[in-house]
Amino acid sequence: MEEDELQKTLESLKRPEFSSETHKQQLKLTLLNARRTAWWGTLLIILPATFLLAVFLKYGLGIGFVFDPLDRFIFAPVRQSRYKLIEPLLLFVLPLFALIVNVIAVTHFSVHREAKEVEIKISIKRRWWNWIVIGVSALIVSIIFLYVVRGDK
Amino acid sequence: MNRDEEAELVRRAKSEPEAFGILYEQYYGQIFGYVCRRVLIWEVAQDITSEVFIKAYQSIWRFRWTNISIAAWFYRIATNEVNLYFRQRKYVPDSLDDLIQRTGFDAPDLTSLEEEKARLETQLQQYQDFIAIQTKIKDLPVKYQEVITLRYFEQKSIGEISEILNKNEGTIKSLLSRGIGRLKNLL
Numbered sequence: 001m002e003e004d005e006l007q008k009t010l011e012s013l014k015r016p017e018f019s020s021e022t023h024k025q026q027l028k029l030t031l032l033n034a035r036r037t038a039w040w041g042t043l044l045i046i047l048p049a050t051f052l053l054a055v056f057l058k059y060g061l062g063i064g065f066v067f068d069p070l071d072r073f074i075f076a077p078v079r080q081s082r083y084k085l086i087e088p089l090l091l092f093v094l095p096l097f098a099l100i101v102n103v104i105a106v107t108h109f110s111v112h113r114e115a116k117e118v119e120i121k122i123s124i125k126r127r128w129w130n131w132i133v134i135g136v137s138a139l140i141v142s143i144i145f146l147y148v149v150r151g152d153k
Numbered sequence: 154m155n156r157d158e159e160a161e162l163v164r165r166a167k168s169e170p171e172a173f174g175i176l177y178e179q180y181y182g183q184i185f186g187y188v189c190r191r192v193l194i195w196e197v198a199q200d201i202t203s204e205v206f207i208k209a210y211q212s213i214w215r216f217r218w219t220n221i222s223i224a225a226w227f228y229r230i231a232t233n234e235v236n237l238y239f240r241q242r243k244y245v246p247d248s249l250d251d252l253i254q255r256t257g258f259d260a261p262d263l264t265s266l267e268e269e270k271a272r273l274e275t276q277l278q279q280y281q282d283f284i285a286i287q288t289k290i291k292d293l294p295v296k297y298q299e300v301i302t303l304r305y306f307e308q309k310s311i312g313e314i315s316e317i318l319n320k321n322e323g324t325i326k327s328l329l330s331r332g333i334g335r336l337k338n339l340l
Binding site: 003 | 173178182198202203206276280286306334
């Protein structure tokens with residue numbers, strides 16, 4: 001077959017038209033309602049992370065422009081109010097929650113049973129943003145925990 | 154939809170899921186058809202099409218409008234996914250797997266899906282010539298497959314193919330010419 005003839009054949013070839021309405025609607029429904037867990041995890045650690053950074057700047061480097069306003073406007077009023085539990089909640093529980101949420105997001109555990117065997121599969125995803133949130137929240141949780149355990153030493 | 158209307162819709166789609174939904178409704182058929190005609194396997198076509206729109210939805214925020222239809226972008230993602238499928242022994246739709254685990258995406262109406270699959274397979278029986286040629290096209294290197302299928306099966310112009318594949322028109326013409334030459338030797 002010559003190339004011109006082949007081109008004419010291709011141009012006149014009857015091509016099938018496909019559709020999959022069920023798949024189309026199901027995918028649309030799921031896609032547009034999906035949430036992004038990493039963003040929630042990030043929000044949950046912003047305040048404690050900022051606080052730790054401020055503490056480091058203040059007591060490590062003597063720079064108080066971040067710590068002083070935070071303490072004056074947020075933490076001091078909370079400590080002096082009857083809502084004393086809010087401070088540990090913000091500093092410890094929220095990063096712990098962020099840690100758990102993001103670990104769940106990057107791990108998948110499945111069990112598949114066949115006639116004579118059970119296959120257990122654990123998969124870990126390379127979603128770098130989730131891993132950054134996991135790293136930072138684990139660090140915050142560790143630091144707060146060690147601080148509480150050591151007390152004022 | 155004219156270009157200005159589409160530009161406005163694309164701008165809104167960056168922050169409004171409903172606007173992305175309109176684009177999805179507009180282009181799902183074209184993309185699914187394109188993918189199906191390239192891979193000829195219903196389940197794979199569904200996975201790839203899902204992957205295309207999930208990736209598009211996740212990255213629409215950084216899409217830059219340059220007065221080229223967003224269809225070209227969808228086709229580009231689809232072409233890359235189809236090429237990935239042909240290159241790998243086992244195609245893994247990562248984004249689709251993520252979506253399934255996060256939201257429990259599942260086809261509740263398996264009967265409908267099975268009916269659609271049966272309809273497609275019956276339909277394919279009437280296009281034996283198409284299948285015969287497409288099977289040979291699949292033996293060509295991917296760079297020739299892309300241009301031939303976009304030109305003759307998707308009826309895209311050289312300019313449109315150039316936008317989709319992000320190559321200049323001269324390159325597209327050259328690839329087409331060489332691709333046709335190699336296909337002729339296979340037939």
